[in-house]
Amino acid sequence: MSTLSVSAVHSAQIDAIVLDPTFLRAYVSPDLSPRREPMPSSAHAPARPTACLALADGTIFYGKGFGATGVTEAELCFNTAMTGYQEIMTDPSYAGQIVTFTFPHIGNTGATPEDDETGDPVAAGMVVKWDPTEPSNWRSVETLTEWLSKRGRIAIGGIDTRRLTRAIRQQGAPHVALAHDPEGNFDIEALVAKARAFKGLVGLDLAKDVTCAQSYRWDEMRWAWPEGYAKQEAPKHKVVAVDFGAKRNILRCLASAGCDVTVLPATATGEEILAHNPDGVFLSNGPGDPAATGEYAVPAIKKVLEADLPVFGICLGHQMLALALGAKTIKMNHGHHGANHPVKEVKTGKVEITSMNHGFTVDTQTLPEGVVESHVSLFDGSNCGIEMVGRPVFSVQHHPEASPGPQDSFYLFERFAEAMDARKA
Numbered sequence: 001m002s003t004l005s006v007s008a009v010h011s012a013q014i015d016a017i018v019l020d021p022t023f024l025r026a027y028v029s030p031d032l033s034p035r036r037e038p039m040p041s042s043a044h045a046p047a048r049p050t051a052c053l054a055l056a057d058g059t060i061f062y063g064k065g066f067g068a069t070g071v072t073e074a075e076l077c078f079n080t081a082m083t084g085y086q087e088i089m090t091d092p093s094y095a096g097q098i099v100t101f102t103f104p105h106i107g108n109t110g111a112t113p114e115d116d117e118t119g120d121p122v123a124a125g126m127v128v129k130w131d132p133t134e135p136s137n138w139r140s141v142e143t144l145t146e147w148l149s150k151r152g153r154i155a156i157g158g159i160d161t162r163r164l165t166r167a168i169r170q171q172g173a174p175h176v177a178l179a180h181d182p183e184g185n186f187d188i189e190a191l192v193a194k195a196r197a198f199k200g201l202v203g204l205d206l207a208k209d210v211t212c213a214q215s216y217r218w219d220e221m222r223w224a225w226p227e228g229y230a231k232q233e234a235p236k237h238k239v240v241a242v243d244f245g246a247k248r249n250i251l252r253c254l255a256s257a258g259c260d261v262t263v264l265p266a267t268a269t270g271e272e273i274l275a276h277n278p279d280g281v282f283l284s285n286g287p288g289d290p291a292a293t294g295e296y297a298v299p300a301i302k303k304v305l306e307a308d309l310p311v312f313g314i315c316l317g318h319q320m321l322a323l324a325l326g327a328k329t330i331k332m333n334h335g336h337h338g339a340n341h342p343v344k345e346v347k348t349g350k351v352e353i354t355s356m357n358h359g360f361t362v363d364t365q366t367l368p369e370g371v372v373e374s375h376v377s378l379f380d381g382s383n384c385g386i387e388m389v390g391r392p393v394f395s396v397q398h399h400p401e402a403s404p405g406p407q408d409s410f411y412l413f414e415r416f417a418e419a420m421d422a423r424k425a
């Protein structure tokens with residue numbers, strides 16, 4: 001594709017601009033019709049492929065491998081965000097998933113430890129359109145390729161990710177095996193067998209794999225200019241945050257809203273949570289099937305609800321609060337993963353642009369009396385929030401802490417703090 005800027009195009013003497021026809025087709029005429037089509041094969045495969053993505057239905061994509069070598073199996077989802085690939089790869093909620101990035105320029109801001117949402121990448125691998133470019137960002141300390149290699153994560157480039165995404169939308173999130181071998185030796189049958197052997201996320205409790213081993217305190221606030229990540233001073237509210245795979249920026253947002261945060265492992269019982277004498281309880285995001293994690297978390301949440309404290313949950317925490325209140329969760333076809341999802345707050349009609357990452361959803365039909373839908377997705381009408389009538393117990397499916405953004409929904413952290421203020425008054 002031509003890399004000329006618009007002004008250069010205007011000022012130059014040009015005989016012809018040659019656009020990559022695949023790019024043009026995908027960009028100019030996106031086909032959103034519900035028509036089913038076969039999974040596409042790789043549009044930009046190099047002559048000698050060094051990576052291979054095998055789907056359980058036997059479809060094979062060849063591309064160029066980067067990052068770690070080896071083989072990994074997972075569910076394949078797609079994320080439509082234009083920024084934040086490092087935050088996405090380190091979001092613990094992506095355990096058991098490989099992420100296809102629809103934005104073509106992945107890697108162009110390199111990597112920095114400041115952007116990790118947890119210690120290491122958690123997503124099993126990444127699928128991108130082009131080779132990562134040289135980083136162009138003053139915050140970058142290593143390239144995406146180095147970052148992935150050191151952390152044992154496999155990536156494949158050269159895939160027509162928009163086309164692959166369209167197929168995932170139509171057919172649901174497939175089970176896949178991703179292999180990277182610099183010699184290009186792939187046992188296709190074995191890879192397809194691995195993809196088929198992957199059991200999927202339904203019924204899988206992954207929170208226990210990504211939660212903290214021990215409790216700890218958190219006092220860093222969200223990033224602000226010019227302080228950067230400053231430490232909080234004189235927090236007002238004692239909050240226990242149950243870590244089902246918590247993103248760091250959630251803890252930062254709690255700290256910025258005035259919460260003195262103690263993080264407890266996912267398996268903390270109701271008694272252990274209440275022993276901290278909290279002013280409020282927070283339920284974090286996390287990977288896997290909420291119903292499976294709910295087997296041990298729901299009894300703990302029910303106990304917390306008996307104590308009549310303010311409770312706030314995000315994503316997996318939202319789903320498990322719904323389960324504890326008696327509702328049900330279901331698996332979605334391909335879920336929501338992106339940074340521009342419009343969500344409406346039902347009582348105000350206000351629309352917020354949100355970041356999303358979930359493959360399960362709360363079934364609104366099963367909400368019990370006394371629990372109402374507070375937020376709804378304007379993309380597909382799926383549930384995005386619930387609250388108990390007359391009690392400061394609420395949760396949302398989207399990510400109000402989103403880093404790098406959008407930040408429209410930060411008011412929810414303030415609402416949680418106000419609920420704790422009101423209870424003390």
Ligand SMILES: NC(=O)CC[C@H](N)C(=O)O
Pocket residue numbers: 093284285286287288289290314315316317357358359360361
């Ligand atoms: N970000 C999250 O907490 C995800 C919740 C849950 N694992 C889902 O996929 O729906």
